[in-house]
Amino acid sequence: MAPTLCSKCSTFRFYDLFNDDVVFHSDLNSLVQLAKKCESCSLWWSQVQRTCTKEDIAACLAKKLPANAVKSSDNGDFKIYLRGEWHPAGTASVPDQIWLSCGVVVSAVGHDAPSKLQTNLVVFADPVAAGADPATTAGGLFAGRYSTSAVHPEYHATFAKNTLANCRTGHGVCNQACPPGTRQMPTRVIDVGDQTLPAAKRVTRIVLTKDLKQPQPYTALSYCWGSGTQAMLNDTNLADFLKLLPESQLSKTHVEAIDLTRLLGIRYLWIDALCIIQKNQKDWEAESKRMSSVYGNAELTIIAGRSPDSGLGFLTTKKHPKPVPMRAGPNPHTGEGPDLGTVYLTMQRGKSVGPVDTRGWCFQEALLSNRALVFGEDQVFYQCRQHTRYEDGCVDVDVSQRGQALTSLHPGTKPEVLRRWYQMLVSFTPRALTEPHDIFACIVSVALITHGVLKSRYLAGLWECDMPRGLLWKSRWSYVSRKHFLSIEKPLASPFTKRPGEVPGKPVIRAPSWSWAYVTGPVFWDTNPRIESRWIDAKNICIRPRDSKGLWTKQSGAGNPDVLFMPALELQIFGKAVEVRCTKVMKKHTPLTPEGIMLEPVKSASSGPAKSSYIALGYLDFPSDPMPANIWCLLVVAHEGLLLTRDGKGKFHRVGWFAVQDGKQFEAVKETAVDLV
Structure with missing residues (x-):
């Protein structure tokens, strides 16, 4: 069904707006009125309300200058202007878009006269149809796409195939990190079925990779378990799952990952809940240490970023306003050639990953992945060692935020x-x-x-x-x-703990x-x-x-990076430790200011009570806890140190840190042995 558009929106072409400021409406009131019957104006008005302040909107509706506006010759101009922005081949860090401003043409914004009100909508196109000439279709020149359950519900697979193929052929750093001939597979993977067979004859099951003739490409899943993870691998069902993995018993996220792996033309998939034997401590520890290989060797990691629970799935995005069509016109850059067809306007989609970004286990999984297809909160994007390419057409070549240099072939000094x-x-x-x-x-x-x-x-x-x-x-x-x-x-x-002495929801000690x-x-x-x-x-x-060989602890077995549990470890240190007392609490100046404590020595460096002089400004790790019975300052470097408390056995425990206020008082302090636990 064709959308309902006003006379302006039905005749506008993107070409008319590209690099040119065009009057859209006489004022903001006109836009509001037409928004009641025009789908395009309605989308613009929704975006104005979503991104502009109530004060600026009210001022423009009343045709008054906003309080923060700079006075200039245009103060009486309250027209609504549009201006298009297009990036050839979609190489920019911002999408193709159209800017709306009130009273000042968009080209003047940021120069001598700020806009009274400003917002934008993103432009995207349908994928290029099979056999169509990209030079004569909007899909060939506009990089942005839109994939939801209602609009191109399987485009994410096409997007993944295309970006993965380009990465394989053009990204030397990605291929060098994981050469196909050297790929190792996890201990177990899910066989999603032979794609050459009819769906009714395919068998989904767990396979032991040692039984495969040679390593095969596989995908890996990174996701939030939540409460939706249903069937899991355990010692009891392992033999059955090697014959058949019943998809009807799997969580929605697991099923969608299996379906996506099939769409990508890849036969094997790794999912932790189904490929690590749950409640088997020996298998869990062994497999946990292999995550670098599991995610680093995967052909592609599927990151179900937008889903907080595996029972909800990850393919469906949150609901967005319905996109509205617009004629593209000829090539925006040259102005030549036929009409490219139709483009669409929608609200800008964010780049956030979603709930997965809040989970500890998922951090390492993304960091270790050579290539990943991320189902973010608003859109899908492809992430590799060379760049991040978003569904809306943006390309981000800065991969430093992922910390990839730490896991790269040349991590540095x-x-x-x-x-x-x-x-x-x-x-x-x-x-x-x-x-x-x-x-x-x-x-x-x-x-x-x-x-x-x-x-x-x-x-x-x-x-x-x-x-x-x-x-x-x-x-x-x-x-x-x-x-x-x-x-x-x-x-x-x-809440699921069965550890001796631990009570669900109560504090535990997991490290010194x-x-x-x-x-x-x-x-x-x-x-x-x-x-x-x-x-x-x-x-x-x-x-x-204290050790003559430079070891900070002599505890047996300490120091191996693959030790998974380290609740207790004692450091043997020589340092200057001074017992202090809190003489003043530095109250917060604002809700954002931390609360510090002024500290002075209990005794002077020689003997007897210390003279009143602050030695340090301290910050307790847990300021809401009762003040420790005794506090010590251990100078670590010339300007900072640790706040410690001493137990009945003479062992020291960290309770905070301090900044030196009077370094001279430490000069006369004699070095002493400190056992830090």
């Missing part, structure tokens, strides 16, 4: 790898884990890769070669003081107090290369290992 390790943890620590004790397991493959460069012992998430900086992790809430950072908390036992893994929530390290000497210059470091 040791200082660069350490810097990326900390940056990776800054992104990882805000993520949630259902089972808190999985904290080391779900980054073990990244730790193994990092260890290959550093050749250093891995101690409860810290690298022995960079211990001073590693110890000085900080809550982003206490250090950066931004309202969008949450304070750190103590990890809580899983000095490790970032002791807490849950966003933590931070200073990785600014300009001040990196603070952490590596021996003259600036104020602690050292």
